[in-house]
Structures are given as structure tokens and as C-alpha cells.
Amino acid sequence: MSFKTILSYFNFTREQRAGIFFLFGIIIALQLVYFFVDFSVPIKEDPEKQKWLSLQYEMDSFKSHDKNKEQKIYLFNPNFITDYKGYKLGMSVAEIDRLLEFRKTNQFVNSADEFQKVTKISDSLLNVISPLFKFPDWVNNKKEKKQFEKFPSKAFAKNEKIIQKDINQATKEDLIKIYGIGEAISLRILKQKEVLGGFVSMDQMSDVWGLSPEVIENLNSHFKISSLPEFKKIDVNNASLKELSQFYYFRYALAKEIITYRSMNGNFKNVEDLTKIKGFPVEKAKTIALYLDFN
Known part of the structure; x- marks a missing residue:
């Protein structure tokens, strides 16, 4: 392709040249507007939102102050550690269960060493939590x-x-x-x-x-016990659920079992009949019998 042939493509009439220059002018103008004009929409500040933001800032400052504040340490009797308390202290489930099983036998640990023997916790954990133990006065004396x-x-x-x-x-x-x-x-x-x-x-x-x-x-x-005290015995064959549940040795769950058993099997003749009920404290049957009337 010769130079003359290429040059023939750029032969424009006056109107065409004017249109081309006008188009270039529009493009340049749009570019200048794009770079120098701010098209962002101004954000209106909501007064209520500003109040909430300032309140949130104050709350955050209070929280950070509380975190830096020294926490007060409370002493406790290790015989009454709950599952949650034991977990917070770093005890395993097995160690907590050993303590709970020991307490079910109505026994108490009276020193940090006894606590470790029962729960089998590590020496390192014992050194951390034992300063928090507080035993009754008679143990300390x-x-x-x-x-x-x-x-x-x-x-x-x-x-x-x-x-x-x-x-x-x-x-x-x-x-x-x-x-x-x-x-x-x-x-x-x-x-x-x-x-x-x-x-x-x-x-x-x-x-x-x-x-x-x-x-x-x-x-x-x-x-x-010189002689039995005078008190009103519980008529176990006619007492209501409320009356039975108020007795110290029964509580609500056992009282409910007694009512159910009585309705299905008839009146109780003696305390031996009561021992057949699930949850009845058999080891205290003789003592409980003295508070009951089977007539």
C-alpha cells in the first residue's frame, strides 16, 4: 500500500473536520469534568445516630476501665464445688465427678491434701486453687x-x-x-x-x-435421746403430696413416688413397704419410721 493511498483516507470535507474537532473537544471536556468535579453525595448527619455513637463510646470506655480494674477474689469451701465452678477452676469432668461421688457418702474433705486425694488433681493445679480454699473453723482449730x-x-x-x-x-x-x-x-x-x-x-x-x-x-x-419427743406423726397412708414433701427425709420427688405406689398397691403396713420405693433412703429407714404413722 502506497503513501498516497493511506493519505486518501484522511481527506475530509470542511464539515467533517469541524465535526471531528468538536468531538475531540467534547471528550476533553468530559475528562476534565471527571477529574476535577466532586460527584460524591454529601451524607446528612442524623442527630440521634450521633447520640448513640457517643453513648457507645462511653460504654466502651467503661468496659475497658472494668477490665483494667483488679477483680476481688472470694474464698470458698471446696466441698461444695459445682460442675461449673470446677470447670472454671480448671478441673476435668472426672475430677469433679470424684468429688461429687465422695460428697454423696456424706463425707467432707478437711484439707487441700485430702481434696487432692479424693479428686486426684495435679500438684500444679492444687498449688493454684488451694489458696482459695476456706474450711470451717473447727478444721482450722x-x-x-x-x-x-x-x-x-x-x-x-x-x-x-x-x-x-x-x-x-x-x-x-x-x-x-x-x-x-x-x-x-x-x-x-x-x-x-x-x-x-x-x-x-x-x-x-x-x-x-x-x-x-x-x-x-x-x-x-x-x-x-432420753425419751422420744412429742410431735405429730405423719399419717403416711392418708397424707397429701404437700404434707409428705414437707417432711425432711422425703422431699418432693420421693413423696410423689410414695403417692403413686400407695394408689397402685394400697396402704403401707410398715416401713419395710416404703423401702421398696425407688429413691427411699434405706439406711435411715429405722429413724424415718419413728416419724410415721401406719394406722
């Missing part, structure tokens, strides 16, 4: 008792006659005289007696929370 017992004459102790008093006639002052019992535990024993209507066996001392085997032994040496 146990060592003082052992030191004190070295001084009295054993011969004198053997010859000393202890006059046993009826536990149902004991006052708060009488109970406090027993080593290991303070004002709180003495009131707890009296409250238990009030709930039951009176104690019928010294074995019921094990039902009072906070009494160690040593303290119960001291109670048994100073108190006894």
Missing part, C-alpha cells in the same frame, strides 16, 4: 486441740464422769461447750431439731451440715 490434749492427766480424764443430757433439751449454750461447735453450728442443730419436731436418734447428727466425725463423737459422749 484442730491442731490446737491436739496440742492442748497433751497436758491434761489421762488418769483424771478417765475418772471424770460425764453426765449425758437429752439432746432435745439442749440449749445453744450447752452445745457451744462441745469442742468444734460454735454459735453458727449450734443454731444449725437447733434449727434441724425444729424442722424435724425433735431428734429420735443421735445418728441424725450426721444430717447436720458442718459436723465432723470427731465433733459427732463428742456430741454422742455428752448427749443422748
Whole structure:
């Protein structure tokens, strides 16, 4: 293709050249407008939104302040650790279950070492959580008792006659005289007696929370059941669900089972019939029988 042939393509009339220049002018003008003109739409500030944003800012500042604030540490009795509490402390499910199974036997751990023996937690975890343990006063005073017992004459102790008093006639002052019992535990024993209507066996001392085997032994040496207290027995064959569930040894679930069993099998003749019911505390049957009327 020759140069003349190529040049022939650029031969325009006056009107065509004017149109081409006009088109170039429009393109250049649009480019200038695009680069130099701000097409963004102004955002209207909502006063309510601004208030919420400022409030949120204040809340965030409070949260950050609380995080930096030193948290208060509360001591606790490890005998009553729940599943959630144990999880927060770093205990495994198996370790928590061992403690709960041990507590079902109505026993207590009285030191960090006993806690580790029962739960089998690691030494490292014990070192972290044991400073948070808080045991009852009688546990902390146990060592003082052992030191004190070295001084009295054993011969004198053997010859000393202890006059046993009826536990149902004991006052708060009488109970406090027993080593290991303070004002709180003495009131707890009296409250238990009030709930039951009176104690019928010294074995019921094990039902009072906070009494160690040593303290119960001291109670048994100073108190006894001279005679059964006077109280209204529960007519187990006619009592309503509400009346049965209010009895200390039954609670609602067992009371419901008793009502169901009674409606299906007839009246109970003795406490042995009650022991056939699922969930009945068989080990306390003799004690429970003294509170019931089977007529």
C-alpha cells in the first residue's frame, strides 16, 4: 500500500473536520469534568445516630476501665464445688465427678491434701486453687486441740464422769461447750431439731451440715435421746403430696413416688413397704419410721 493511498483516507470535507474537532473537544471536556468535579453525595448527619455513637463510646470506655480494674477474689469451701465452678477452676469432668461421688457418702474433705486425694488433681493445679480454699473453723482449730490434749492427766480424764443430757433439751449454750461447735453450728442443730419436731436418734447428727466425725463423737459422749419427743406423726397412708414433701427425709420427688405406689398397691403396713420405693433412703429407714404413722 502506497503513501498516497493511506493519505486518501484522511481527506475530509470542511464539515467533517469541524465535526471531528468538536468531538475531540467534547471528550476533553468530559475528562476534565471527571477529574476535577466532586460527584460524591454529601451524607446528612442524623442527630440521634450521633447520640448513640457517643453513648457507645462511653460504654466502651467503661468496659475497658472494668477490665483494667483488679477483680476481688472470694474464698470458698471446696466441698461444695459445682460442675461449673470446677470447670472454671480448671478441673476435668472426672475430677469433679470424684468429688461429687465422695460428697454423696456424706463425707467432707478437711484439707487441700485430702481434696487432692479424693479428686486426684495435679500438684500444679492444687498449688493454684488451694489458696482459695476456706474450711470451717473447727478444721482450722484442730491442731490446737491436739496440742492442748497433751497436758491434761489421762488418769483424771478417765475418772471424770460425764453426765449425758437429752439432746432435745439442749440449749445453744450447752452445745457451744462441745469442742468444734460454735454459735453458727449450734443454731444449725437447733434449727434441724425444729424442722424435724425433735431428734429420735443421735445418728441424725450426721444430717447436720458442718459436723465432723470427731465433733459427732463428742456430741454422742455428752448427749443422748432420753425419751422420744412429742410431735405429730405423719399419717403416711392418708397424707397429701404437700404434707409428705414437707417432711425432711422425703422431699418432693420421693413423696410423689410414695403417692403413686400407695394408689397402685394400697396402704403401707410398715416401713419395710416404703423401702421398696425407688429413691427411699434405706439406711435411715429405722429413724424415718419413728416419724410415721401406719394406722
